Structures are given as C-alpha cells and as structure tokens.
Amino acid sequence: MDVLALLRSFYAKLDIKPVVPESRGDVKVEAEKAGYFFSVKVLDDGRALVSFKESSFEFVPVTSSPEDFTAYKKELCRKLYSVFKDDTGHDLPWGMMNGVRPTKPAFIAALAGRGKSESDEYYRSEYLVTDEKADMSWEIARSELNVLSGCEHRESVCAGDRRGYAGGYSVYIGIPFCPSRCLYCSFTAYPLAAFKDGGDEYVKFLIEEMKACSGIFHGNAPDSVYMGGGTPTALNASQLDRIISTAEDVFFTGPSIEFTVEAGRADSITEDKLKVLKKHGISRISVNPQTFNQKTLDLIGRKATAAETIESFKLARELGFDNINMDIILGLPGEGIDEVKHTCEMIEELKPDSLTVHSLALKRASFLGEWIEKNGHSAFTNTDEIQALARKCAASIGLEPYYLYRQKDMSGGFENIGYALPGKECLYNVVMMEEVQSILGFGAGTISKKVVPASDTDSDKAAGDMNLGELIRSGDALHMDISRCENFKEVGDYINRLPELIDRKNELFK
Ligand code: SF4
Structure with missing residues (x-):
C-alpha cells in the first residue's frame, strides 16, 4: 500500500490531494486539507520526517533501508497505520x-x-x-x-498436463456500448448513439476477430463465456444473434456451457433481445438495478428507472431465465441506511439467483471525480451497518458469498462480493478473479490472458517446506505462468488495427 492510499483510506471524507506525489524510489508525500497538513520526507540516511496535523515525529527504520524500497515503504506504512488508527479510533x-x-x-x-x-x-x-x-x-x-x-471432468486443452479448470479456458466478449454513461462509470463504455451505424461495424469486426482466433484451442469448447461491457443488450437483437451464433460456430458453445450475458441496464432490455438469448440457451443473465431509489438513479445518470428494472426482471423470469444476477452498489451519493434498506427489500421480493454487492469506487477518472470536485465527499456513506444489511439481505434469500474483489478508492475501504444460490455461481467470475485459467478476450478494451500451469514437481516439493508467506512471495504458489495482451480501448483503433491485435493474440497463445 502506498502512503497516500493509506491516508485516503483513513480519511475518506477529506479531499486529500498530494502536493508532492509519491513516486517509486521516493516516499515524499504532502497532502493538505484544512487542519490536516501531512507530509513525509525521507532523508539520505533513511530517517523519515513525518508531519501530521500540528505535530511531527521522526520515523527510524528498524529492519529496512530506502534501498529496499518495498520493505522500507511497508515498514513506514505500518508505523503510519498505527498513527492514523490512534487519531481516527478505527x-x-x-x-x-x-x-x-x-x-x-x-x-x-x-x-x-x-x-x-x-x-x-x-x-x-x-x-x-x-x-x-x-x-x-x-x-x-x-x-x-x-x-x-x-x-474436474475436463481434459487439458492448454499447454501443460493439468486436468480440470487449469487445463481449460474461458472466453470474454466485450461490448463497449451503453445507452448513456453513468456518473461513476470507469469502464470502456461509449454512448451507442454516437455511432451512426448503431454499432454494426463494431459487430462485424468483433465477429472477424473471433473467427480469426478459432484455432487457438484446437476446436475445444471453453468452460465459460462472459459477454460484458458496457452493456451488451445496448446492441439490437440481430446483432446479438450474430455474435452469439459466431461463438457457437467458432467455440462450440451451447446450452451445456455457462454463458453469461450482462443485460445490465433495463433501458436496453426488450422482449426480442431476451428471446434471442433464450433461443441460444444463454444460461445466465444480469439485470442490474444498482439501487431501487429513483432519486439516486436520477442523480447518477442511470437512465433505467427502478420500475423498468422490475419489469425487465419479471419479463426475463416469464421467458424462463432461471439464473438471473442483480448488481447493487453501496455508498452511492445521498444514500444512507434507509435507502439501502429499501433496495434490500426489493431484492428480497424479486429473489434473484445471485447478487453482486459493490461498494462504490470513488474513481477520479469517472464523471464522479468532477462531481466530487464540486460537491465534496460528504454525500457518501458506507458503513459496517450498511454492509451488514446487504449481507443479511443476501442470506435471507439463500445466497452465499462465492467471490470477492476490490477496486482502488472504494468507499468505506470495503469490497465487492458476489453471492449466489448454491449451484448458481458464475464460474467465469471465479477463474477471472483467481487467474487460474486462460481467457480469450474479444472486442475493444478486452484483455487476453494465457495461464500456463507448470508441472514442476521440484517446486511442489520446495513449496511443501515453505510457510504461507514464503510460498506466496515465491511467486510460484499456484504454479501458473501468466502472460497477457490487450486490445485497444478506442473503438476506432480496435477496428483500424484489428489484424495487429489478431496476430498478437495468436502469437500469445502459440
Ligand atoms: S451501465 Fe455500466 S458500463 Fe454502462 S455506463 Fe453505466 S456503469 Fe458504465
């Protein structure tokens, strides 16, 4: 953790800006907010001079010197952690x-x-x-x-000799369009209306990319496919049909293979699109309210109304979807315990098969960053009580936690947790989060990962003698070698330079 991140985590409600940014090889940070002046200066002999509020103290490293930057910073952060903990009481x-x-x-x-x-x-x-x-x-x-x-049934289709998940792969298909942009969005998502052809050209190139990479896993089907974005259902029914048909032809996906489509926003969901997904046997969709409070939805610029979300969810159920996920966000501007209670009551009434509970990430790169500049941090509340409420809500409809991740600058310092009914968990979320399987990414802004399980029995033996810390630090704990390549985020770059991206991917998996 860096010094500035630690400061921001303890004093989330303060608008802390670095005066001298922290950089690798140096731990000089100054941050200012009325009454909270903070600075760390490292002297040549390794001592750090820390000024905090009105007082100052000297940090004398015990075991590490600035030359071993990682260890030095860790030791300094530990010292600062106890100073900030004493000051805030938490x-x-x-x-x-x-x-x-x-x-x-x-x-x-x-x-x-x-x-x-x-x-x-x-x-x-x-x-x-x-x-x-x-x-x-x-x-x-x-x-x-x-x-x-x-x-476990799977034979290895990747390099290496592992069976099971480590021998398989998954596919991610990125649709970088949305009906409009939400205030807090930091994803690759462009308003579809800005594309005169309604995304047709993008779909054509996406299909070309999938076909050109069809040989990578030698005709073996993936363990899971995830179509995300953006909002895939921002595309029309015929475009969705063409993309999913291509996945079936190229990767032999079918009803027996987990295939998630993020329907996401209700303002993009129509009966004809859901029917296309159903026709192809899509096993899991998401219909994401984020909150059921209309006032908040208006504030965050999420055009789908709470009523539309309920309607779309019910329509999907009527059409036979039996694995529907819902996403909610805690810590949205203006929301406290009462607003979250209302959202939870609606979730309990609708009973989705899985629920992803996010804590809002206060990303400076989103429109939210500008909003915070103008309005400050005081509108954001995310507490233990709110978190407990969401956990209770999930448990009350039989959902259990099965994956978890964090983002930078999460409100309250919490996390995002995926809950699901037993047997309705999303395999893709797990392999992606733990990086235990190769992922082929298609579309603008996607990342492909080659995860090669090593079959090194020597390292197995060595691992047996290590404690957990040593095992993790050895970098060999999972016996996986991971290499990646990225597609361009801009749709224009993606389209214009697709042959280069295809070559890169084929080269990566050679
Ligand atoms: S729906 Fe999701 S991807 Fe689209 S703009 Fe909103 S937050 Fe971003």
Missing part, C-alpha cells in the same frame, strides 16, 4: 491490503492444503486485516474451490 477492514484480489492468499492456502489458522495468521500479521475479513477470505476461497471442482 481500523481499516482490509488493513494495509490494497490489491484487487484480497482473497488470493486464502485461495493459495486452501489450494496448497494449508489450514484456516495459517491463512488467518498471514492476513493479520502481514496486512493487519481484521478477523472478520480474514474469515470472509477463507470462506470465499473454499467456495471458489468448490465452484472450480465443477471443471
């Missing part, structure tokens, strides 16, 4: 962890056959994570392994 739920995948240590521990106590101890001692989050990580890791066990 802990950070995830302590000093700020990565996207906080459950990875527990996953590695569970995979390596280590016990919960070793996992818990690692979370506590390495990152000062609370007991509650250490417990949650273990629970999620166990669920993930359970979901992955569904791939």
Whole structure:
C-alpha cells in the first residue's frame, strides 16, 4: 500500500490531494486539507520526517533501508497505520491490503492444503486485516474451490498436463456500448448513439476477430463465456444473434456451457433481445438495478428507472431465465441506511439467483471525480451497518458469498462480493478473479490472458517446506505462468488495427 492510499483510506471524507506525489524510489508525500497538513520526507540516511496535523515525529527504520524500497515503504506504512488508527479510533477492514484480489492468499492456502489458522495468521500479521475479513477470505476461497471442482471432468486443452479448470479456458466478449454513461462509470463504455451505424461495424469486426482466433484451442469448447461491457443488450437483437451464433460456430458453445450475458441496464432490455438469448440457451443473465431509489438513479445518470428494472426482471423470469444476477452498489451519493434498506427489500421480493454487492469506487477518472470536485465527499456513506444489511439481505434469500474483489478508492475501504444460490455461481467470475485459467478476450478494451500451469514437481516439493508467506512471495504458489495482451480501448483503433491485435493474440497463445 502506498502512503497516500493509506491516508485516503483513513480519511475518506477529506479531499486529500498530494502536493508532492509519491513516486517509486521516493516516499515524499504532502497532502493538505484544512487542519490536516501531512507530509513525509525521507532523508539520505533513511530517517523519515513525518508531519501530521500540528505535530511531527521522526520515523527510524528498524529492519529496512530506502534501498529496499518495498520493505522500507511497508515498514513506514505500518508505523503510519498505527498513527492514523490512534487519531481516527478505527481500523481499516482490509488493513494495509490494497490489491484487487484480497482473497488470493486464502485461495493459495486452501489450494496448497494449508489450514484456516495459517491463512488467518498471514492476513493479520502481514496486512493487519481484521478477523472478520480474514474469515470472509477463507470462506470465499473454499467456495471458489468448490465452484472450480465443477471443471474436474475436463481434459487439458492448454499447454501443460493439468486436468480440470487449469487445463481449460474461458472466453470474454466485450461490448463497449451503453445507452448513456453513468456518473461513476470507469469502464470502456461509449454512448451507442454516437455511432451512426448503431454499432454494426463494431459487430462485424468483433465477429472477424473471433473467427480469426478459432484455432487457438484446437476446436475445444471453453468452460465459460462472459459477454460484458458496457452493456451488451445496448446492441439490437440481430446483432446479438450474430455474435452469439459466431461463438457457437467458432467455440462450440451451447446450452451445456455457462454463458453469461450482462443485460445490465433495463433501458436496453426488450422482449426480442431476451428471446434471442433464450433461443441460444444463454444460461445466465444480469439485470442490474444498482439501487431501487429513483432519486439516486436520477442523480447518477442511470437512465433505467427502478420500475423498468422490475419489469425487465419479471419479463426475463416469464421467458424462463432461471439464473438471473442483480448488481447493487453501496455508498452511492445521498444514500444512507434507509435507502439501502429499501433496495434490500426489493431484492428480497424479486429473489434473484445471485447478487453482486459493490461498494462504490470513488474513481477520479469517472464523471464522479468532477462531481466530487464540486460537491465534496460528504454525500457518501458506507458503513459496517450498511454492509451488514446487504449481507443479511443476501442470506435471507439463500445466497452465499462465492467471490470477492476490490477496486482502488472504494468507499468505506470495503469490497465487492458476489453471492449466489448454491449451484448458481458464475464460474467465469471465479477463474477471472483467481487467474487460474486462460481467457480469450474479444472486442475493444478486452484483455487476453494465457495461464500456463507448470508441472514442476521440484517446486511442489520446495513449496511443501515453505510457510504461507514464503510460498506466496515465491511467486510460484499456484504454479501458473501468466502472460497477457490487450486490445485497444478506442473503438476506432480496435477496428483500424484489428489484424495487429489478431496476430498478437495468436502469437500469445502459440
Ligand atoms: S451501465 Fe455500466 S458500463 Fe454502462 S455506463 Fe453505466 S456503469 Fe458504465
């Protein structure tokens, strides 16, 4: 964790801006907000001079020097953590962890056959994570392994000799269009109305890309396909039909293979589009309210109304969709416990098969960043009580947590949790989050990952002698080599330079 991220996590309601940004090899940070002047300066001899509010102190490193930057910064952050904790009177739920995948240590521990106590101890001692989050990580890791066990039948189609999930692959199809842009959006999502052809050219090139990469896994079907965005159902029924038909022809997907389509916003969902998805046997869709409070929806610029979301959900049920996900966001501007209570009541009434509970990420790159500039942070509330309410809501309709991730600058320092009815979990979410399977990405802004399981028995043996910290630091804990290539985010670049992207992908998986 860097010094500025730590400061922002403890003082989320303050508008803290770096005066001197922190940079690699240097830990100079100054941040200012009335009464909260903060600065860290590192001297040549390794001492750090810290000014905080009206006082200042000297940090003398015990075990590390600035030359070992990572260790030095970690030690400094630990010291600052206790200073900020004393000042605010509270802990950070995830302590000093700020990565996207906080459950990875527990996953590695569970995979390596280590016990919960070793996992818990690692979370506590390495990152000062609370007991509650250490417990949650273990629970999620166990669920993930359970979901992955569904791939055990699979022969290896990737390099290496692993069976099961590690021998398979998944497909991600990106549709970078939306009916309009939400205030908090930081995804690759362009208003479809800006494209005069309604996205036809994009669909043509997307299909070309899929066909040109059909040989990569030698005609073997993937374990899962995920069509996300953006909002895939921003496209029309015929475009959706063409894309899904191509996936069937090229990757032999069919009703027996998990295939998710994010229908996302209700203002993009129509009966003819749902019928196309049904015709192709799409196994899982999402209809995402984010909140059922109309006032908030208006504020965040999400044009789909609460009533439209309810209508779309019911229509999808009538058409026979039996695995529908809903996303909600906690910490939206102007929402407190009463608003979240209302959203939870609606969820309990509709009973989706899975629920993803997000904590709003206060991303400066979104329109929300401008909104915060004007209105400050005081409109955002995300507390333990609100989190507990969402957990209770999920449990009341039989949903259990099965994957978790974090983003930068999450309100309240919390996380996003995917809940599902047992047996309705999304395999794609798990393989993507734990990076245990290759992913072929198609479309603008997508990332392809080649995950090669090594079959190195020596490292298996060595791993047996390591404690969990050493095992994780060895970088070899999962015995996976990961390499990636990215497609351009801009639709124009994607279309104009597609041959280059196809070559890159074929080269990556050669
Ligand atoms: S629906 Fe999702 S992807 Fe589209 S603009 Fe809103 S947040 Fe972004």
